Structure formats: C-alpha cells, structure tokens
Amino acid sequence: MKAGLGVSTRGLVHIYRAEGHDVAALSGVDLVVDPGEVVGLLGPSGAGKSTLLTLFGGLMRPSAGRVRVGEHELSTMTEPELDRFRAADVGIILQGAVRNLLPYLTARQNVEFAQRSAVRAGRGVPAAGEVLELVGLDHAATAPLDSLPPGQLQLAALAVSLASRPGLLLGDEPTSQLHHTSRDVVLDALHRVNEEWGTTIVVVTHDPDVAARLPRTVTIRDGRVGSEGRAGEEYAVVSADGSLPLPAAAVDAFPPGALVRVHHVDGVWTLIPQVGGSSDD
C-alpha cells in the first residue's frame, strides 16, 4: 500500500509573463502538508491557489523557491521525471469535471486510459473497478459519460485522478457547480480515499461549507499564505522571515504604512496602532 506523500514549499515564487508584463502569482509561499493530511486552499480569485496546486502537480516549474512532494524535489526534476511523477505519484482533478474525462470513453475506460502511463512505467495500479468502487461509481462504470449527472461526472473525474493510486491528490474546485447533495457525495468520496488509501489531499475551494468539512485550510492571499484554519479556528501564520500577515478583518484597522507597536504583557501580544504621532498604551 502506497502511503500519502507530504508536500512542502519554501520561498516559493511564481511569476507569469503576460503581454510583456510580469505578474507575481506567488511571492514566497512557505507551506508544509503532512503525509495523509487533507488540506483546503482558500482565498480570493487571483490569490494564487490554482498556481500553487499546479506547482504541486509538477505542471509548471516555480520561478524561485522549492517544492518537495514526498522524496521528489520538483523544481530540479527533468521533464521525463516529472512525467513519471505525474504517472504514478500525483493525481490531479482539473476544474470542471468534463475537462478530466475523454468524452468518448466510459468511466472505466477513462480510468484505464489514465493508468496506462503508470503501467508502462512498471508501477502497480489498482483495478479500475476497485477505484470506481472506492469513489462509489462502480454502478455506472460502463455508462456513457453524457448519461451521467454532474455529481457522478465529478466522481468519475475523481476516479480518473486516482487511477494510479497516487500518494497526493490535487483537486481544483472539485465540488464547484455541484448541487449540495452531490457536493457532499464527492466530499465523502475524498474522505474515503484519504481514510482507506492514506492519500494526501489538497483541494482548492471557494465554498465555506466545503472548507468547514476539511480538517485544515490554508488561505492564500496576495501570493502568500495568509492564514490557516484548524478545527474551525482561524490562525495567522508567521512566515519564515518573521512577518505576520494580518487577518482580513484586521486589515481595515491597520492600513498599509500604519505604524504598530507590538506590546507583550503577561504572555499576551498586543498590536497598538500609533495615533496622532504617538501610540496608546
């Protein structure tokens, strides 16, 4: 049995070049995901969630910094090594179920298609039926895709991403555009995969209900890790250089350029903004 793969990044930077301008999607992300952990990436549009996911999947190379998945240092791997990595170690669910599926194949055939590279590389893969059973789609394994409802299509996409039984599952909005019933089915399936196979799962989501069902959430803001949620509690995360992004709710109180005094009394750290040239105590 393949255990989940841990993920860690250090000073991760990614810059997109568009029409002659450089746009920094990630500007120094430090994050650690433990093996077997289930993590949700949250944040506003354009914050860099999907970019981070893409870098985890080895679909792009970071502009700077390091990304490690299990024993693989992705930033230094060659392209064939990345191909082999995607074939066996990571499963990726693209946003929109149908983008993950060949429309002319059934769910089973799609899983088998996704297994080919791993099989050719000599990696052991589970039976397609086993994968489909795990996600709860064994009853529709041979049905034409265009006859499946959206929830089942998303399960099929999940099955395809799990075809090689990867140690890391990356999902970009795997529950978007789904009715809440279907969404719950998909979330259940994800948890089942995590529980039964120990697969590490990182999903991007905008949905607070989905986030609420995840044991850990990481909020990305302006290309950095803005905060983390654990068991319903939201925490700011101190970065490697000692900086601390404020929670969104506190940003209005501390506009950019504001002078803040950090006060420590009896184990309690207090931020005191300077008012009229002097700070209050």
Place this chain on the structure above:
Amino acid sequence: MWAAIRYRRAQAVVLVLLSTLVTACAVFAPLYERALEQSLLRSAVDGAPVADTALVARGGRSAINPDLRPAGLAAAVPAQVQALYSAPIGQMSDVINIVPRTGLKASPGRMVARSDVCAHLTLTMGRCPAAADEVLVSAKDQKAWNWQLGQRFTTTVPGPDTNVYPRPPDAQAKLEVVGAYEVKPDPRYWLRTTLDGKSGTLLVVGTEPVPAIDDFVTTEDTFDQAWGQVTSTLSFPLRRELLSVDNLDEVTGVIGARASTSSQGGALVESELPLVIQAVSGGQKQLRVIVPLLMAQLALLAGAILLLVGQAAVEQRRPEAALARLRGRSREGAGRLVMAELGLTVSLGLPLGFGLALALSEVVRRTLLAPGVPFEVPVLSVAALAASAVVCALAIVVAVRPLQRQAISSLLRRVSPSRAGAFAVVDILAVALAVFGIVGLATRTLTGPLALLTPTLVALAGGLVVSRLAVPVARSTGRTSLSRGRIGPALTAFGLQRRPAMRKVVTVVSVAVALTVFAANAVVVANRNWTARAQLQTGAPLVLETDSVNPTTLARAARAIDPSGDRVTPVAVIRQTAAGSTPTIAVDAEHFASVAYTPAGQDLRLAALKPPPVDTVILKGQRITGTVTWRLSSESDVLSGSSPASPADLAPVEMRLLVTGPDGTALIRQVTTFPANGSGSRQLSTPLLCPETCRLAGIDFRPTDPAAKTVSGTVTVRGLGIDGTSMGISSPNSWNPFAPVASGTTDALDLASPSADTMEFRLRSTGVAVARTYGDVPAKVPGLLAGGVPPGGTAAAFTAPSLTGAPLSVFSAQRPGALPVVGARGVMVDYATLQRLGGTLTSGGTLSVWLRDPGQADEVRKALRDNGIGVLRTNTYDAAKQRLDTSGSGWGVRLAVFTGLMAVVLAALVVIVMTVTGWRVVARDLAALHMAGVRMSVLRRALVREQLVLVGVGTAVGTVCGALSALVAMPLLPLFDDPSTPVPAVQIAPSVLAVLVATVACLLVLLPVGAAAAVGCGRRIALRRIRESV
C-alpha cells in the same frame, strides 16, 4: 482509438474523404498519363495502314545467293523483333513480257509467287498453280483477252546481272494458264502488293502505248535459278496488340538499327513503324510536361489542405493531449496518441483513393480513349500511392509537432498560444517564392518544379496575405458595427477576426479557385489555339482537292456550282520542291473571305489582291494589222576593235508583241522592224501565229544592233488589231507603268493616246528592249506575304511560283503572320490574276474547291464530276480539329477539367472540415452570447454571413491570382505535339469569359456549401454547449 474516431464521426469522414482525394489525385496522374500514352499509341498504330506497320525484309538474287528465296530472308530479322510480328508472308516477283494477243506488242507485266496466295484469291476458273511455270491470270485480263485454260505464254527470263560481254541471251520461259483470279481484299495479307487494277489501262513503252496487264500469279518453283533478277520479300505483319508503351523504345531501337541502312547478307529490312512511333513519342513528351504541370498544382493544393485540416484537427485534440500529459504521458507519447488517431483515419482514405483513381481511369479508358487501351496499373501509380501515404503521414506529423512542443500548462489552456510569428515566416516564404516564380515566368527564365508550382504559389501567397490583412479590417469593421448597434455584422466581423480557421479557409479557397480559373482558362485557350490551327491547316470547313490542272476549268465549275461565289470558291496552291521555298496560294480575292477561315488574329487585306479593272485581251486570228509610224534617232557606240559605226548603218529596231500561250508559255511575236534612225510609216500585216489563241501580255521595242548606244524617238501605232479588228488597247491606263530592266538607266517608254485608237510611244533605249506590259496583269502582282521574303527579293519585289511554276513577280501588300494551308511561309495572290496569265498547273500544285458548308460536299463532288473533275482528297476542319483534340497535348490539357473540378471539391471539403472541426468551440462561444441575450436568429445569420464572406474573399483572391497565373504560366503548357514553332502563333491571352465562368462556378459550389456548413453549426448552438470542454 476507434471510439475517438467515432466521437468525431463527421470530421473523420471528411478526413477520410480528403485523404481519398489526395490519393486519388496522386494515383490518377500516372494512370491517366499511362492510359493516354497507350491511347496515343493505339490511335497511331490502328490509324496507320497495315503495310506501314509491317516489317519487310527484301533481297535480290546475286552471284552470292543465286537461289535466294523468301525463307532465306528470315535470318535478317532478329528473333526478338520477329516475336512482335505474325507469321511472315513470303513473295517472289519479277518482270515478264507478255503478248496478250497475237500481233500485238509485248506488254510489260509482273509475275508474283506469294505464300498461301490462293487462300486470298477467288478463282473464277481453273485451279491454283501447283507446279513450276503454271500461272493464274486476272479474271479481267482473261475476259478482256479471252485467254483460255492451258494457254501458254512465252516470256523472257531476266537473267542475272553480269559483267560478261557480250551478254548471253536471256532464256525463255513458257507459262501455262491454269486459272483466273479475283483478289479478295485483305490488307493484313496483301500489305502493299496489288495484283490487279492495271487491266484495261495503257502503258507507254518507248513512244508507243501498249495495254497493261495484271500480275500473273505462280509458284515459287517457277523462279528457278534462271530468274536471276527475281526480288524476294518476307513481310511480317505487326501484331499490334503486342506493341506497348513499354517496348516502344526497344522496338524503335531494334528496327531502326536494322532498317534501311543495314543489310544482312544483302537483305534490306524496311519498316515505317519508327515513323508511326515517332508521332507517339512527341505526344508522350507533351504529356510528360502537361500532366505534372496540372497535377503538381493539385497535389500542392491537396497537400496544403491536408496539412491545414490536420492542424485544425490537432488543435481540436489539445485537451486530449493535455489529459494524456496530465496522466503521465510524455510530450512524444501525447503526440503519438493524436498521430495514431489521425493517422489511422487518414490511412483509411489511401485504399479508397487508389480505388477511386482506378475507377476514374477506367471510366476514361472506356468512354474517352481509343479502343484497345489495356487496363493497367503502372508501377508509378503504386509509387504515387506510397507517396500519398508519405504525404499524409508527413502532414499529420507536421501538424502534431507544435502540439508536442507545447508545455502541459499551455495545453491546459483553452486557446492555443498565438503562432503569428510562424505564420509570418510562411507568408514571407510564400510571397517570395510567388514573386520569384512570376518574375521568372514573365522573363522566360524559370523552368522546373518551381515554374510548375508558380500558379499555386501565387494563389497561396495571395490568400495568406489577404487573410492576414483581413484580420485588422475585420476588427475595425466589428468595432464600427458594434458602435452603431449592429450586433449581427459585428459578430460576423469579430468571428472572422478571432477564428484561426479564417486564414485557412481564405487561403485554401484562393488556391482552389485560382487552380480552377487557371484550368478553365487553359482549356479554353488551348481550344482556341487548336481551333485556329485546325482552321489554318484546312483553310475552310471543307476542302476538296481535285485532279484538275486547269484553273479556268475549275473556276468555271465552281462558279457553276455557286454563282454567288459565297459558298464555294476555287483555290490553287503551288509548292516548290526545294525546302524552305515560298509556296503560292491563289484565291478568289472577292469571295474568299466568305468561304474560308481567316487566320486567328489576322485581318487579311484581300481587297489589295484584286486584279486591275482591265480586261484581258485575247488574240485570235491570223494576222496583226494596223499602221506604224516612227521618227527615231540614234547614237552608235564604239565596239572593241573597230571604229564607231554610223547611226545610219545601225540594224533596225524591232517592234514586238509579248503574248502568252494557252498553257501560260511566254511567247514573242515580232510585229515589224524599222530603222534606228530616220522616220517613216508602214502598214502592218504580220502573222499572229497563235492557233489556239494568245493573251496580250505587252509590247516592246528592241534595238537589234549591239552598236546602238541610244535609240530615241516616237513610234505611233494606229488601229493595232487582228485581221483588221482593233484590239482597243490604246488607252494608256490599260498599260502598266514602264519598268526599266535595270535601275539607274535612262531607258524609258512613255505612252500617250493623242487620238482614238492611236498609241504614241516615246521611247529611249540604251540598247536594251524597252517594254510596257498590258494592265490586265500588274507588272508586279500584289501578294500577302507570310514569313520571310524569298531569297533574292525584297518586300517590294520578289518572285513566287505561278500556276505553271514559272516565277511570278510579286510585291508585298501585307505581311500577315500566317496564311491558310501554307502556314507561316507563303504568299497569297489573286486566283483570277494567275488565271489571266494562263497555263496549267505545275506538278507541285493542287487545285481545290473550298466549301463553306460541309453539308454540300456530296453535291459539289457530283457537280465537279459532271464537269470532268475528280476529287482526290477531302479535308475537313472537323477532322483536323479532331486530330488536335486527340493528340497528346489535347488529352493532357483535358486533365485540366479534372484538376479544376477536384480543386473545387477540395475547397468545399475544407470549408466543411473547418466547420466540422471548429463547430463545438463556435457553438459554445455563441451559446454564451445567447445566454447573454443575443437572439439565436442573429447568431445564426452572423455565422452564415461569416462563411459567405470567407468564401467570397477567397474566391476573389483566387480569381485574381488565377488570371495572373494564366497570364504568365500558360506558355509552360505545350499545346501542340509538333515541337516546331506553332502556326499560327499561339495566342495565350487569358480568356475573360473562361475566368468569369470558372469564378461563378466556384461560387455556385462553395457559397451553398459554406452556407450549409454554417447553418449546420448554427443549429448546434445550445446552452448545454457551455459545459463542454472537448
């Protein structure tokens, strides 16, 4: 794989169809060329008389082989050549002299022994000869001379040539008649041998006519060794079915090596087959230019289309490639996945295309080509199939390469990254090649593959450039329409701006339409030139060459048949045997234009040929009468070795009439003489000596004394006539101007008519005859001269053969490029003028009757026959045109029809395939717009308008490029099998009508196809499309 193919069923069908067409085009070219070559060969061989294609070994007896018989000649023909021929027919023949009836002189004849001869004769009496000296005589001779069975003839046996002197007397042979024959017609057996047809005619032996007799037929045994001059032949009839394009060169080589110049043991091997084959070779050469010229364009178009369609298909499979890479496939692996699917689809078209090409060539073979063309699959067609496979594979590989170069993150995007840079390189390359090609063709410096491809390259460059320029135009138009609230046109414009298929469709339609326009123009221009050539070769719709030698008789007969002269006209053509000589064609200047064809691009000034309005004076009678009065003075010259003679002692001056006899012979009749000095008068009564009439040609005065340095003065002639009847020739206007014998002399002969019927000549002679010619025939006949001025002359004065072959003094009234029948070299003069000169036709001439309406042929033939004029040969325009139509060039250019049709079909397929490959994206985009509130009808109309604009722009560009290509590339197309300079000159100006018709035809096909494709796509606009990704 099959699931993927099935998923895009329509696209797969189009791809299969496209590869089918590519293969069919490639394979059809060698099949068609091969079938045409075979057809040319069959036409040439089957059209040739059996005798022309037979091989004949011929030998005579000599001291080395005194008993030579036909069988002995077989060794002269190599076994590999004999294999092409049927069993040989042996023949021996020699001269005999037969006295047909006692008391008559011996008639020369021929005795023939031919193998198996009696099977080819009908014996009207008796039996077949079985022993030596037994003969068959012709049934006609037997009947004419009442010869009986058993009758014996004695003939001299021509002995062997010998140097012994005196020559020993010839032996005698006694021939016994054992039967009488009639010949069964069988060209395959008789070849050139004709036994009968002489009976009843006369031969002139020495100075006496003797009756001719048909050949005697005997056995080989008759020709014993005593017959020393017997000729043996062994004739091999060609087994035509064995002659093929494959062994043509071999046969020509072997026969050529043996024929005529080579002899084996004294035998001469003859065959005219190489001449027949030579005509085929000319056609083959033309086909090997025309077929590649036309098919190369189509192949380039088909290849380009396959590449474009491949790119579109690959573009559509980007998400699949992305998924494959997402699941761990390498770049190459993902590419192979797409290649395999497209390759398998395209490969299905290969056998279909091969079959289609075979079927097409079979249709051509059965319906268009000469009978007997075998069904063949030449190796080249298999090679073409392989080449098609390679081209298809290359197109797919080249189309997939960009996909393999893309990173996975790029593949995951919905829109392919811009490749404007790559397209710019292609554009620049295409434009550069097109400009290079056009300049090269215009300056006639370009040959080879680039020259052949230039028409397509021009259209390719035009399409690429215009489609590139169309993008900003569409963008601007879209913004303008949008600002004015015109959603539909704005959607159309933005659609054109955004879709990559736009450039492809415009480019392909441009190339296809250009090719069609070029092909249509080629067919029309070629037909125009063939028509011109056929008209020039024949001269009129129908020409009857007669056996008449009398131009007057023929003209009279023609006029009797058609008094108006507008339907039937006489024509004389006089040729000289010398190579490069200028033939004369004499026509009825007044009516010729209404009957004959005018050479293309020429405006013959026939009015300039009309004879002067002076009637010919025919002299008929006994004596020349009238009164002559002279007043002359002269100077004598110093002759070498003597003192100057006194002018009074000079010999007299002759007054002479220049006349022509009925046969055109120039004659001189001395009228009188008078002293070179002094004056006097004399009554004329001089014998005319023209028993069969003469024509008055002129009058001259000739000092007869060599010592006469000058003679000048006045000679007055009154009442000049025949037997007292005035000729009525006193008007100076009836006479041609004086023409001195040599330039720079003071010779003169002026003519005045001071009173009625009086001619007053003021003459000055420097010792030579001074003459005035009568004005019914100009001193220099006006002529329309085609080609160079004959040697020794100038355009103002040269000679050409008259009816009698005598030189006729002519000046050029016009220099046309070509004349009917005689072509690029000849002079056209007036028939009536030559008729006035008199005479009968020289042996190198032909008198013919030209008809405007071929339907009158039988009627005219009969009328001519009633006038004692036989028709030797009939030439028709239709037959001449037919010959050109079925020449190698003719068949080759007809391929243009195929290429034009295929180009339009390919373009239509591209329009469809671009819609089929892109409809999901288009439908999804428009569905989004529909969701945003744009009415479905507006969206659908915009789609249709988009397609119509694409097709319209492509067609416009293609038409311009096709016309331009037609202008510069038509000289590449050899229109005639004959390698010599075409006459009349080839007219390659593009046909505006052909260009327009081809354009309209293309529009009629492509616009509905484009509209239908757009409607089909429009029907698929639905909101559910928004969810689709692949």
